[in-house]
Amino acid sequence: MDNICERIKCTGCSACFNICSKHAIRMLEDQHGFVYPQIDSTLCIDCGLCKKICPANNPVKLVYPTTCYAAAVADQNEHATCASGGLATELSKIIINRNGAVYGCSGNDIRNVHHIRVEKHIDLHLLKGSKYVQSHIGSTYQAVKNDLELGRMVLFVGTPCQVAGLHGYLFHKEFKNLITVDLVCHGVPSQKMLNDNIQYYCSSDETVEVAFRRKVTSVAGREASEHIEYGWFYKTSHMKNYCGVKPSKDAYMSGFLNMLIFRESCYNCRYACIARCGDFTLADFWGLGQDAGFANGRGVSAVLINTEKAIELWKSASLNCKYAERDTTEALKGNGRLQTPSKMPRNYRRFMSMYPHKDFKTAVFSCMNREKYKQRIHYLKMFLKG
Ligand SMILES: Cc1cc2nc3c(=O)[nH]c(=O)nc-3n(C[C@H](O)[C@H](O)[C@H](O)COP(=O)(O)OP(=O)(O)OC[C@H]3O[C@@H](n4cnc5c(N)ncnc54)[C@H](O)[C@@H]3O)c2cc1C
Ligand code: SF4
Ligand code: SF4
Ligand code: SF4
Incomplete structure (x- = not known):
């Protein structure tokens, strides 16, 4: 072979x-x-x-969602510490309450982001938040199969290609006790890129926590409002509080948000569409109408219910969250990655040929600047043409 x-x-x-x-x-x-x-x-x-x-060689079963909900967990502390509406954490709790095991991505050691197994509520915090990097699967699918064959309920949360990988590994056999959640996905940089970026902020022997988005409250006059902020937020063992760096000043976040540093397969992702491979799909509900009644500054999840198993779980669980049924097209309209894959920027190949010969920061910013420079010239030409 x-x-x-x-x-x-x-x-x-x-x-x-x-x-x-x-x-x-x-x-x-x-x-x-x-x-x-x-x-x-x-x-x-x-x-x-x-x-x-291998899912890349074979047709993958993708299904259209039957229902779409806007949802957010009711507990305010929980909501504040989750990536979006906290539905991944809520579904995980339901599975643990049913004596099941949850598999998801842990960023506890940010230099080695990988999938772990959790079976206690107290450990669920390890999975919270979006880690914008490819999570290492290791032998997770074998562990999932082992749990399934022992009759345990299993919840697997991952990017759609990881959910498809699990289905392929299981030979597409239907397990009643398996629930999968695919996250709508923009694309993933590599762990090496992330580790290179960490080095600009602390030495390699220092422990560090990193977050890529956070929920902030801003006060203007008597009005307090909340919103999600993207950036490079880090805290080393010597620091009391998190320090935040704007996306435009940080190479990793600039590269991520400008789609410059993804794995090549992400630009042709077959899962960036409305047909889904998981029982549930979770996304940020961008573009949610105000009539839904959510104060969405803290993040509202779009929950797509794709299969009979998902319908059954959603109906039978006592969910500790607020939710409202919405039209699927509303979630689709506000979310590019439910429509098409991320577009490869013109400078992608240039970036990949520069990195790692040049250091990560230099490679990202020189490709970004060139892109911006070209854009400025383009606008200038348009302006001069009248
Ligand atoms: C790389 C990446 C790109 C994304 N791009 C988009 C996008 O373009 N549009 C959009 O609407 N949503 C996107 N999301 C999803 C979104 O950011 C939230 O993760 C999702 O809505 C779940 O929010 P939550 O509050 O329910 O999660 P929480 O309750 O905070 O739980 C987080 C869950 O995400 C899983 N997870 C975190 N990081 C990873 C990872 N690297 N790989 C696999 N699983 C992970 C954890 O296992 C956990 O179950 C992306 C997520 C990731 C990881
Ligand atoms: S599964 Fe292993 S042994 Fe079989 S063809 Fe692939 S690499 Fe070879
Ligand atoms: S990692 Fe996944 S996509 Fe790549 S060859 Fe293996 S099974 Fe196929
Ligand atoms: S964009 Fe597609 S191929 Fe890339 S990590 Fe996400 S699901 Fe996988």
Whole structure:
């Protein structure tokens, strides 16, 4: 076995790594830090399983949502500490209450963001918040299968390509006790890029926490309002409080928000559409109408209910959240990644050829500046043309 799938289609989902019983596959970082499978031909017996289950080689079952809700958890402290409306945390609680296990992405060690298993309420904080980097799957799918076969309920939360990876690994077998949640996804930078950026703020032996968005309250006169702010928010062991850096001043957030630093597969993502691969889909409900009755400065989740299992869970659970049914097109309109993949910027190839030969910050800002410069020239020409 040489290649499992075309390199530009490989999402790094790690389904192939999980399926290979001969341990012939290792997920190795390329020069930009993105992981790709590498096969050890001395161990491979050419059984073809990795190729057979790889989502990039096969049709993936995508379904249209049946219902759409705007939702936010009721507990204000909980809401403040979640990425958006907190529905991933709420669904996780329901599964734990049913003696189940939850699999999701932990940024507790931000230099090694990866999927973990949680089965206690007290550990759910480890999964909260959006980590804007590719989460390492490791042998998570094997652990999920183990739980499923023991009859435990399982909730798996991840990017759509990770949910598709899990389905592929399970040979698309229907498990009644498995619930999947796919997050609407913009694209992912690599862990190496994130670690390179961390180095600009602290030494490699210092512990550091990083967040990419936070909920802030601003007061103007007697009016207090809340909103979600994007940026590079970090706190080392020597600091009392988080320090915030504007996206335009931070290389990682500039690169992320300008779609410059994603894995190549993200620009042709087959999951960036309204048909979904998870039982539930969660997104930020941008563009939610005021008539929905949410003060959405703190973040409201768009919850898409895609399958019978999701309908059943939503109906049977006593949800500790406020929710209102909305038209799916409302969520679709406000959210580009429910329509098309992120667009590859003109300077993507230039950035990738510069990094890592030039340091991360230099590579990002020189590509961004060139882009801005070209745009300015374009506008100037338009202006001069009259
Ligand atoms: C890389 C990335 C890009 C995104 N792009 C968009 C977008 O373009 N449009 C949009 O509407 N929403 C996007 N989201 C989703 C959004 O930011 C929220 O994560 C989502 O709405 C869930 O919010 P919540 O309050 O329910 O999450 P919380 O209750 O705070 O829980 C967070 C959940 O997200 C999971 N998670 C966090 N980081 C990752 C990761 N790196 N990989 C896999 N799972 C992760 C955790 O496992 C956890 O279950 C993106 C998320 C990520 C991670
Ligand atoms: S299974 Fe996933 S990681 Fe493996 S080759 Fe296919 S897309 Fe890449
Ligand atoms: S062909 Fe079989 S043995 Fe070889 S890498 Fe793929 S799964 Fe492993
Ligand atoms: S954009 Fe698509 S391919 Fe990229 S991480 Fe998100 S779901 Fe996976």
